[in-house]
Amino acid sequence: MKKHILTVSVAAALAATLALPAIAQNVAIVNGKPVPKARLEALEAQVKATAQRTGQPVPPEVMNQLRDEVIAREIFMQEAERRGVQGTEAYRKNMEMARQSVMINALFEDYKAKNPVTDEEAKAEYDRLVASQAPAAGAKEYKARHILVEKEDEAKAIIAQIKKGAKFEDLAKKQSKDPGSGAQGGDLGWANPAGYVPEFAQALGKLHKGQMTDTPVKTQFGYHVIRVDDVRDAKAPEAPKFDDVKAQIKQQMEQQKLAKFQEDLRAKAKIE
Structure with a gap:
């Protein structure tokens, strides 16, 4: 009798031991149906892949919510099956579209895996x-100032005042309608002429260090009085490592x- 009880106890223990791996492989049991842990792992991989493509980190709370998401999907799936949704025409059409998407994505992932960028x-x-960012041979950068006004006569009057000894910077602060550079005495900083509108760039390219335009330069913005404070060889922008x-x-x-x-x-x- 004792031997029989012992045998039953061993068998129960053995059965419990064998059942552990099966339990460990499931996220949960929903209405008696196991939800495989592989589903959770697949969803986690999908979320991480999306985050990697977009360059955004995955918030910890999102990863923690994935188990609930997997369980919710199983609940909804069971209800859909109970109602016979899988037999509808809409379901079949959507499934075909989904099948195509999965296969196409798998094709592209397979191609990328077999053709990595070294x-x-x-x-x-x-x-x-x-190399493409390197400036052309002989390219120059100009440190210029300008005064922008609406009418040509205003610009001519400013040129006359400067020639009589008025300071370019003071007139720029008082009269330039370019608020950004005007507040800085007309200073535009260092720039390649290509960065300006054509009329301005052409006028700038004709000036040497210390020179000012003798006549107003007309552009879509108005009339400019331009002065070049310095000229240097163009430099390539500093490249990241x-x-x-x-x-x-x-x-x-x-x-x-x-x-x-x-x-x-x-x-x-x-x-x-």
């Missing part, structure tokens, strides 16, 4: 981008590769 490719692209932008460059190149893959598939397809 560090060497990313570095070559980085070098190309940096490769390691700081490598991930961004790789992502952009991956998108370019994928776009080319899609274009090639369209070009090879026989459409009647």
